[in-house]
Amino acid sequence: MKKRTLGTSNIQVSEIGFGCMSLPQELQEAQAIIDAAVSSGINYFDTADLYNKGRNEELVGKLxxxxxxxxxxxxxxxxxxxxxxxxxxxxxxxxxxxxQVHNSLRRLQTDYIDLYQLHGGMITDSIDETIEAFEALKKDGLIREYGISSIRPNVIMQYLEKSDIRSIMMQYSLLDRRPEEYLEEIQKAGRSVVTRGSLAKGLLTNEGIARAMKTGSYMAYQERELTKTIKQLMEIHPNLHALSLHSVLKQPAIASIVAGASSPSQIEDTVKAYETTVSPEQIKEALSRTKQGRYQEHRD
Known part of the structure; x- marks a missing residue:
């Protein structure tokens, strides 16, 4: 699996990462999923102290x-x-x-964290103080780099201006293209985006039609429009899963797609889709069939 550099750091992350939040708590089930991810070439694993009150970190650290x-x-x-x-x-x-970094280190059974991310952020935060904390941890060798996970433009812009973040985690998919407004600026600033939600809760996989009928609506798409759009995307490429992944990875600002899985077969499906060829023309057509949109809140 190909790797991309995280911002201007020396960290290389696989183009497909693994979102650990969906890991089952049963040890053997979780072990099988992690083993499938590692053997497929995935090297980037993303968790949070929030998930299951820290127990997800404990599980990930052990595995x-x-x-x-x-x-x-x-x-x-x-x-x-x-x-x-x-x-x-x-x-x-x-x-x-x-x-809290010491609690995460203990649960993860490691003496350093490669990427420590602020799990949100508000414009009313004391951003300078938050940055001081991450810089202190970096200086002490407890973290290698830091970033934020946010979809608030005003927060993102403040961190781009004031901090040495390497990455921004944002929800981004063919059905939620709002980050495109900022991707070029983020790339020019020497930062990377790691994405979540790039399969849109399974709507952008080969089970998309069935899931759309259960979901009803998603983001800016109402029920009938959602089903129609997914059908149009499936007409562009026989493997919607592949089309979805490559439409995100075509953006130079993207370092990795963080995808979850609750079974080894889901890892295998994502890797197979990643390895499937999708042409630039097919991606262009997919973009013409979907809405770009823009963030309406948290702009000032």
Missing amino acids: LKPHRQHVVLATKVGNQWNPDSEEVKWNATKPYILE
Whole structure:
């Protein structure tokens, strides 16, 4: 599997990454999925301290420990669980980040994190303080690089201007093309985008029609329009899964597509789609059949 450089760092990530949130808690099931990902050439694994109150990090750390020197391990911080309830509050303060990194390191069974990401962000945060925290962790060798996971343009622009982030995680797919407004600017700034939701909850796989009938609507697409659009995309290329992946990867700003899987067969399907040829003309046609859109909120 091909790799791309994360921003201007020296980190090389596989063009298909693995989103660990969907891992089952049963150890043997999860082991089989991780083994399938590693054997397919995936080296980029993304989790967060938010997922299952840290238990996802514990599972990922245990399963990836034998492969630690050969994988890029990414996690996120900023969502603070109430230990006595299901309540989560936002906390992007420097003391909290400096504290929480040690909990993530312990759960992940590692002494450094390759990519530590702010799991959200608001324009009302003390952004300078947050950046200070990440820079301190980088200086201390506890993280190699840092980034943010956000779809808020005003937050993204602040971090592009003020920080040394290497990556921005954004939802991006043929059915949610809003990031395209900013991709060129992000690339020119020497940063990369890692995507989530690039298969649009399975709508952009070969099961797309069946899923659309259950979903009803998605993003800017109402029920009938969604089904019509998916049918049109399937007419462009017989493998919608492949068309979806390559339409995202054609963008130079994209470093990796972070895709989830709840079984080894789903990993295999994604890798097979990734290895399927899609022409530039087919991608161009797919883009002409879908909406670009733009973010309506958090612009100022």
